[in-house]
Amino acid sequence: MLSKKTKYGLKALTYLARAEGKEPVQIAEIAKHENISQKFLESILLTLRRNGFLGSKKGKGGGYYLIKEPKEIHMTTVMRVLEGPIAMVPCVSLNFYEKCDDCPDEDSCSVHKLMLQVRDSALEVYRNNTLADLL
Amino acid sequence: MLSKKTKYGLKALTYLARAEGKEPVQIAEIAKHENISQKFLESILLTLRRNGFLGSKKGKGGGYYLIKEPKEIHMTTVMRVLEGPIAMVPCVSLNFYEKCDDCPDEDSCSVHKLMLQVRDSALEVYRNNTLADLL
C-alpha cells in the first residue's frame, strides 16, 4: 500500500506545480485544498525541501515553491524519497540492496525471479513520468 | 514491501511444485528447507488450502500437495490471496475498489493517474507468470 505520506507528498507537489510562477504557497492553503492534516503535511514538505524538491520562504507572505521545472521532477526520485525502495524485496533493490537472511541462492529463488520483473515494470512507469505528466 | 507471509507462501508453493507427483510434503520439511518458522508457515499453508491452491492429508504420511498444475496457478490470484490488492491505492483497485475520503475527483487526481499505471504494469507481470514460470 502507498503510504499517506507519499500520497500527500505527491498531491502537494502537484498543487505547487499548478501554482508555479506565482508567490510561495502556504502549508495551510495546501492542507485545506487537499484535505490533509496540516501538521503532518508540514513534516512532509520539510523532507521534500531537504531533498531538493522544494524551496521555502519564512515569515509573512512565505511558503513553499518548486525549485525545479515539473518536467525535471522524476517520479523515481520522488518515490524513493517519500516511499522508500521501489523494489518489494531488498534483494532486488537497485538503491537499497540487501541480501535475504533465509535465501541461500538468489538465482534459484522464485520470489527473486518474480519481484525482479515487478521492480522493472514499476521502474519503467516511474521513469516515464515526471510531475509535469501528472498535471 | 512484500510481506513475509507472501514471500514464504510463494516459496512453499515453489517447493511443492518441485516435489510434484510425489507423496504429500510435510510442513516441517518445507519449513526446514526454506528457513521458515514452522508455526507461521502452518498458518500460511492453511490459507492456501482454503483458497483452493493446496490439498492436504492428515496423519502419518500426510502433508500438503498442489491440487492444480503449476502452469494453472497464476500469480495474480496468488498475490491477491496472500498479499491482498495489487493496486497501491484502493481507488485504482479492480477487486478491492474504494473511493478516497479526501479526493473529490479521481479523474483530476495525480496520484490516481500514476497509480493506475503502476497497477497495470504490475498486473501485466503477474498475468504473465504462473508458478511453472518461477521454477
Add this chain to the structure above:
DNA sequence: TATTATCCTATCATTTTACTAGGGTTTTCA
C-alpha cells in the same frame, strides 16, 4: 491405541504508520 501430522483459535511482541504537541526561529510589515 499410540503416533503422526494437520487443523484451529487466541494471544503477543515488535514495528510501522499517521498524526499531534509544543515550542523555536526567521521574516515581514504596520
Add this chain to the structure above:
DNA sequence: TGAAAACCCTAGTAAAATGATAGGATAATA
C-alpha cells in the same frame, strides 16, 4: 521596533499491521 505570520524541528503517541508463538483438537495411519 515589535507583533504577527509562517516555516523549522524534535519528540511523543495511539492505532494498526506484521510476524510469530502457544496450546490443544481432530483425523489418519500402522
